Amino acid sequence: MGDRLTQLQDAVDQLAQQFVASIHYINRHHSLETLGPGDQVRESNKEPEQNEVDPHPADVFKAAQVELAQDLITKEQQIEYLISILPGLDxxxxxxxxxxxxxxxxxxxxxxxxxxxxxxxxxxxxxxxxxxxxxxxx
Missing domain, CATH: 1.20.5 (Single alpha-helices involved in coiled-coils or other helix-helix interfaces)
Structure with missing residues (x-):
């Protein structure tokens, strides 16, 4: 395993990747809802494409959000720990x-x-x- 600064950099890189993956999941699998009275949800009979929304059931989507948030918090705590053990802080x-x-x-x-x-x-x-x-x- 690398030195502490390398571990810290790797953890920050992993956190950034987790942020991107979380945003991608939420963007891809949110439920289609209208925000205003003039909004409309387009109905499509074709298979969802790469850039379209594929909504998950509300309970599955909520559970996935909780899991993604817990993963982000865990990684952030790991980064905090790595920062705390760097020499010279105290x-x-x-x-x-x-x-x-x-x-x-x-x-x-x-x-x-x-x-x-x-x-x-x-x-x-x-x-x-x-x-x-x-x-x-x-």
Whole structure:
């Protein structure tokens, strides 16, 4: 999985896609109703085309709207969480500098331990080489 900023960008992209899909669904499957006394709903006997409305029953349409809204809210909450865990939001510049110095100190200690382990390995390899060379065939 990518870093936090990449995850955040992916989540924002997914939210935008969910918005588009939600608008498309609502636009495509709403019920045909008149808004004013002069409005008329055209009746068509042919199959619905790509750009025409294909109304779903009211209960199905309402349930789909609720599900789409819940998905949008869930994605928005995920984005809020990703934003909240970004470094630096609750830390001042001094806190961040202190954290960096602490990490540098930890890195120095780890490097010293690694150097000691390398030195010890060389010594043991030298002793092992001496033991192997001292062994004679009977």
């Amino acid at each position: 830390n001042s510049e001094q806190d961040q500098e202190r954290n960096i110095k602490e990490l540098e100190e930890e890195l120095k200690v780890a490097e010293a331990q690694r150097q000691e382990a390398v030195k010890e390995r060389k010594e043991i390899m030298g002793r092992l080489d001496t033991v192997i060379r001292s062994i004679r065939r009977p």
